[in-house]
Amino acid sequence: MSSLGKIADAVDAYNAHVATEVARARTDIAFAADLRARWAKIRAGIETTHSPTGTPLPRLALPPTDEPGAIAEYLLGQGLPGEFPYANAAYREMYLDRDSEVGRVIPNAPVGAESKDQTRRVKDNPPHPQTPVSEEPMRLFAGLGLAEDTNARFHYLGKHQKSLRLSTAFDGPTLYGLDSDHEGVLGKVGEGGVAIDTVEDMTRLFAGFDLTRKDASVSMTMNAPAPVILAMFIASAKRRFGPDCVPNLRGTIQADMLKEVQAQNEVIFPIDASLRFLCDMIEWCVPNMPRWYPVSISGYHIAEAGATPVQQAAFTLSNGFTYLELLRARGADVNAIGPRLSFFLDCGLDVEYLVLGRVCRRLWAIGMRDAFGANTKAQVLKLHTQTSGRSLIAAEFQNNLTRTAVELMLAYLNYTNSCHSNSADEPFTTPTAKYATLASHGQSIIMEESGVFKHTMNLLGGSPGLLQLERQVEAGILAVFREMDTLGGVLAAQEQRYQRSKIQEAGHAYEQQIYSGKRPIIGLNKYITDEPMPSVPLARTSPKKQHLQVERLRAFKKKHAKSAPAALQKLENVARANGNVFAELINTVEVCSLGQITACLTNVVGKFRPMV
Amino acid sequence: MAPLRILTAVPICDGHDSAVSTINMELARHGFEVIYLGYHCPVSTIVRAAIQEDIHVVGISSYNGGHIVFFKEVVDQLRALGAGDVPLFGGGGGTITKADERVMQRQGTDRIFHAGTPLDGIMALIRKEYGRTLKPNTKLRGDRALARAITLAEQNPTHRPSPIAHHPPQKRTRAFVVGVAGPGGAGKSTLIDELTSRFLRQNPAGRIAILANDPSHPDTGGAILGDRVSMIYAQDDRVFFRSLATRGSLTGLSAAAPAAIEILRASGEFDLILVESVGIGQESDPFGLFGKKHRLVDAMLFVLAPYYGGRLQLQKIGLLNGADLVAINKCDHPMAHTARAEIAARLAANGKGQRLFGTVAAKHHDPGVDTLYAALAELGHLKVTPGGEKPCQLEVAP
Secondary structure (H helix, E strand, O other): OHHHHHHHHHHHHHHHHHHHHHHHHHHHHHHHHHHHHHHHHHHHOOOEEEEOOEEEOOOOOOOOOOOOHHHHHHHHHHHHOOOOOOOOOOOOOOOOOOOOOOOEOOOOOOOOOOOOOHOOOOOOOOOOOOOOOOOOOOOOOOOOOOOOHHHHHHHHOOOOOEOOOOEEOOHHHHHHHOOOOOOOOHHHOOOEEEOOOOHHHHHHHHOOOOOOOOOOEEEOOOOOOOHHHHHHHHHHHHHHHOOOHHHHHHHHEEEHHHHHHHOOOOOOOOOHHHHHHHHHHHHHHHHHOOOEEOOOEEOOHHHHOOOOOHHHHHHHHHHHHHHHHHHHHHHOOOHHHHEEEEEEEEOOOOOHHHHHHHHHHHHHHHHHHHHOOHHHHHOOOOOEEEOOOOOOOOOOHHHHHHHHHHHHHHHHHHOEEEEEEOOOOOOOOOOOHHHHHHHHHHHHHHHOOOHHHOOOOOOOOOOOHHHHHHHHHHHHHHHHHHHHHHHHHHHHHHHHOHHHHHHHHHHHHHHHHHOOOOOOOOOOOOOOOOOOOOOOOOEEOOOHHHHHHHHHHHHHHOOOOOOOHHHHHHHHHHHHHOOHHHHHHHOOOOOOOHHHHHHHHHHOOOOOOOOO | HHHHHHEOOOOOOOOOHHEEEEEEEHHHOOOOEEEEOOOEOOHHHHHHHHHHHHHOOOEEEOOOOOHHHHHHHHHHHHHHHHHHHOOEOOOOOOOHHHHHHHHHOOOOOOOEOOOOHHHHHHHHHHHHHHOOOOOOOOOOOHHHHHHHHHHHHHOOOOOOOOOOOHHHHHHHOOOOEEEEEEOOOOOOOHHHHHHHHHHHHOOOOOOOEEEEEEEOOOOOOEEEEEOOOOOOOOOOOOOEEEEEOOOOOOOOOOHHHHHHHEEEEEEHHEEEEEEOOOOOOOOOOOOOOOOOOOOOOOEEEEOOOOOOOHHHHHHOOOHHHOOEEEEEEOOOOOOOHHHHHHHHHHHHOOOOOOEEOOOOOOOOOOHHHHHHHHHHHOOOOOOOOOOOOOOOOOOOOO
């Protein structure tokens, strides 16, 4: 049995344990009394606040019950926000407004009852100790043209954000580890993301931002060449902020090679070599970059390639467990690695998205605790969500604003730790400034203008609809785990193209549903208006800029023509001797381009053989 | 009329294969033969395949920009290689605008399917616009002429076309023809690609041809011919690669395969010709090795994975008896040890001097594949240049 079978068994065992405890709460008087006492204490500790219109509200909503079985069901089955098994949220307070007036509830008073205490201003009320520094969850993904163009977009987007959030999209050649002067890629340079060939480009990309700030966070959507790109990021930061800045760098790099093989298709090296380079990077980052998430285990691309929500969750979680196993086999400690993993899910409009984040947090926590023996810190699944790109369409594209807004609402109802909202013009272009701003403002309207998430945690958790959905989705995920287990686990299933064929089948079914009209898409197969397609400005990279990038790259190569061969030879030696390639890459990138490094490593480990 | 053959691909640095996968499945369902090249395809790979496969039309699915430049390069290279008559269409959801389409049409692209076009509409239009009978054409040269000769053989397998008329041989190389057979999933295609890499390294001027047979769908008549996708080394001008759908033939090869082999032999271009059968083993005799039939090949390589189902199943694999070389691929599998012993015993009992090899074709530079290639080269008197690893490639600006 692979670990997936053990994890599925652990979840079943945990669910059985909850059922037993619920039954015991209803029969064992002493246990019932304990639970009631605990419940009363929790309730007594809940602060209250007021909405701007004066409605008094609890900061945490709990099921309105005193029945011991229901209490046990809630505390064990769902967990308070920030408590095992984390169905409700990773942290206690999440998006609550910390500047609002907060008071204490009189013990045993009905929730929301008026009291003198509540009128007291408690401005200096400290946030719940579990909650990290107050930060907005918004992340806006940007990348276009050359490094200085994306840098300008970062500065523009930054005007709308409280803390420093730089989320980077790269162009095709960079994602495939090719230089901008590689044969046949010129038209792709700076398209769909930023072109990065060298450490000098990296410096231009983040110019003007203090990356060592406490509230700074950089994320990079970069996979196969992630070790090279992160090495450039480190080398560039060292040049700008001094050699000791590395522990202060904070952010995330995607680096999820399993989902690349299963769905997104940006793979350069054979699978075992890709995983080895990734593990080298993670192992280096864990002690040396304590504020960095070296892998973001992503369901986003799996869903965009066609997977159903259940498949997305099943493949993503199982990939996460696989990384953990690989690292453990190399001698890493689960408790050191666990807290450094982050997750990234897609949020579309299907009903399952109401609970997907909740179910994933719960399954991850149970699997980590009961199958991997991980401690509390390593059990918490930290989630980034992006609204669905596939749900956006070109026809009558302004409807996309509504689609994204609804998806954002679903994502926040899952208490995602961070979120990116897509721009309405994405079906035909890299976001233009206008629609990127609207996407950003969409998040602000939900989180700042609307009061929905400001006053009360756990708005819907434990409701009959959510519970029912959670059970069904969880059962679906466990069924996929068991199926992959019979195939020999994630890697064996992947070799048999299991994930790919499931994703393709689901994608095909989705298209069929659209064409048959079974899946209504407003403006595409339903309520079509004859409105002609408006001409919208496109963000495209001019040939002049593409040539400029090539010139810069050639100048870099010329400048380092003498030192590059020795640096590459050193890298090759480390790779052949099974040393930590990432540690060496931080030196190599000083004088070598991305394409030179890719060619060198390909020579050692070979090329990925594409899967259909 | 013979089925319409379409080449589909996704451009270089683009991994978006969701749309093209759906289109491929629909095309096959509608009875088309799809030669799929996969994602991240350079222009040269697409153009080479278009010529060698002699397709009716090329379809490119592009989702991450740069399409105007990319499509133009495909058209330009097709024209430069005398294949300007091969039409090109494309699609890219909303990423290719109507204005882009006008520019692309001026530069030679036939049409763009925009977001929201119903699949049935796309299928009907492809059939109507691109469904034509490919005819003999004495003006064709090089690989195009060879490819057309094979197309004519596919249209009429019983008629032996005279390739010489279309393709006066420049060279007089005597080809060594090897049949490659084995059960589906044993890794035949991967092994063929790895053998190709050894050939290319050791014969710096030679050419190799690969005939890859894949089954047609029994009901729709369509096929997805995906062997080119997983080829890393066979994407080379020194490789002539042709995919053949079986079109109802149940021998394990297309009915046109004998003629195709003859055409390739007669061209005098190739040192080595590899003919890959569909997944088979127990009954069929695709290469005419038993009985009194005409032998199609000079030698046969049988490839199987260690999990063939035990000794009894092994006894049923009749084709093993006709093999000159046998490869147990995936021999890093736990069952490989037993498999090796069982097959060795079987071959010894045959007493025909058949040779057995253990390979891991999926591994980079697998020494087992090296040994297998050396045996194959020896059998076919192919040139063997001791190759070493290529030095670290370094691109430095002049």
